[in-house]
Amino acid sequence: MARRIEIRQAARTIDVPDGRTILESALEEGFAYPHGCRSGRCGSCKSRLLSGEVGLLPHTRFSLTDDERAQGLILACRAQPLTDCAVAWLDEDEEQLDLPVRTFRTRVVAIDDATHDIRQIRLEIETGETVTFKAGQYAQVTFDGVPARDYSMANRPGRAQLEFHIRHVPGGATSEHIARSLKVGDEVTVRGPLGSSFLREQHTGPILSVAGGSGLAPIKSIVETALTSGLRRPIHLYFGARTERDLYLIEHFNLLASTYGNLTFTRPFQGQPIRTLPNRPSNGCDRERRQNLDGWRAYMAGPPAMIDASSIMLRELGLRAEDIHADVFFTPEKALI
Numbered sequence: 001m002a003r004r005i006e007i008r009q010a011a012r013t014i015d016v017p018d019g020r021t022i023l024e025s026a027l028e029e030g031f032a033y034p035h036g037c038r039s040g041r042c043g044s045c046k047s048r049l050l051s052g053e054v055g056l057l058p059h060t061r062f063s064l065t066d067d068e069r070a071q072g073l074i075l076a077c078r079a080q081p082l083t084d085c086a087v088a089w090l091d092e093d094e095e096q097l098d099l100p101v102r103t104f105r106t107r108v109v110a111i112d113d114a115t116h117d118i119r120q121i122r123l124e125i126e127t128g129e130t131v132t133f134k135a136g137q138y139a140q141v142t143f144d145g146v147p148a149r150d151y152s153m154a155n156r157p158g159r160a161q162l163e164f165h166i167r168h169v170p171g172g173a174t175s176e177h178i179a180r181s182l183k184v185g186d187e188v189t190v191r192g193p194l195g196s197s198f199l200r201e202q203h204t205g206p207i208l209s210v211a212g213g214s215g216l217a218p219i220k221s222i223v224e225t226a227l228t229s230g231l232r233r234p235i236h237l238y239f240g241a242r243t244e245r246d247l248y249l250i251e252h253f254n255l256l257a258s259t260y261g262n263l264t265f266t267r268p269f270q271g272q273p274i275r276t277l278p279n280r281p282s283n284g285c286d287r288e289r290r291q292n293l294d295g296w297r298a299y300m301a302g303p304p305a306m307i308d309a310s311s312i313m314l315r316e317l318g319l320r321a322e323d324i325h326a327d328v329f330f331t332p333e334k335a336l337i
């Protein structure tokens with residue numbers, strides 16, 4: 001049985017069948033409901049339940065606190081309607097996106113090994129168009145004969161080629177194909193842009209960016225776009241990896257840091273979450289640590305454990321949840337079926 005859900009900002013009503021979440025159905029209907037991880041980890045889909053009842057699937061404390069739940073807030077990616085409902089996503093973000101989601105036929109024009117298990121893939125759109133997107137967004141990418149998966153654009157918007165960094169997950173349906181069989185000339189379908197973890201261009205304050213493994217892809221796009229915007233605000237990039245051989249593009253970012261004095265590149269932090277910022281030492285006093293991140297925005301991408309740990313740490317350092325934008329690299333359960 002389907003429930004009728006009114007989405008206030010979109011001024012539309014959608015059907016959400018039993019067992020589906022509000023976000024799943026909204027995205028299937030093709031409109032830009034704010035979201036990130038789709039797994040209850042980032043808080044990007046936080047919404048107000050205006051009427052009706054929902055059941056909430058498990059989520060982290062960071063993405064929705066008990067207080068927020070008590071105040072009638074829900075996560076659209078975790079909310080399964082129990083009755084007809086009305087919801088509104090939170091409008092605190094001054095920059096909601098309304099870029100059209102389109103499907104492009106592309107071809108592989110280059111494949112490079114970035115590390116022992118990450119490949120850099122470049123795609124060109126057959127019609128010669130460019131994909132309009134915001135730095136940090138991702139696309140649903142379909143390689144021949146394997147399931148569609150989400151991959152983040154690593155290039156700056158407006159470039160002729162799309163760049164992706166794809167890590168081989170052993171036994172993974174799609175990344176194994178990319179690691180073993182993908183060839184230059186193969187056809188690839190790209191649907192996008194998607195995601196709300198994009199560079200906020202109206203924010204002119206300092207940026208803290210954190211990447212784990214192939215999470216460097218969207219962070220590279222964000223950092224490069226922010227650097228070329230003409231603003232001289234501080235940008236800190238932390239690139240974490242399990243071992244030295246999991247790091248890549250180190251020379252590229254060292255060069256950017258020496259070209260742009262406002263970029264600080266730190267690597268790696270060996271899987272540890274951030275405790276203090278460079279040049280902003282804390283004396284351990286909670287109040288002073290909290291002031292450190294006033295006016296900052298954080299962008300993060302990488303494996304779930306890293307995002308969870310870093311999110312908690314950034315909140316403890318005083319960053320507001322709405323100033324943290326995160327993409328969690330995993331395959332949503334529905335896509336695994």
Ligand SMILES: Cc1cc2nc3c(=O)[nH]c(=O)nc-3n(C[C@H](O)[C@H](O)[C@H](O)COP(=O)(O)OP(=O)(O)OC[C@H]3O[C@@H](n4cnc5c(N)ncnc54)[C@H](O)[C@@H]3O)c2cc1C
Binds near residue numbers: 171174175214328330
């Ligand atoms: C918004 C978003 C953006 C993403 N961007 C990128 C990107 O730019 N680069 C990139 O490499 N990946 C990215 N991912 C992850 C990507 O979509 C796939 O989840 C990943 O490539 C694994 O797909 P697969 O088909 O190879 O493995 P699957 O067949 O989906 O998974 C096989 C098994 O591995 C587990 N698994 C899935 N992902 C991982 C993982 N990362 N580490 C360990 N185990 C895992 C699954 O739970 C499953 O049990 C992104 C994910 C999201 C949600």
Ligand code: FES
Binds near residue numbers: 035039046
């Ligand atoms: S918590 Fe819902 S999209 Fe991340």
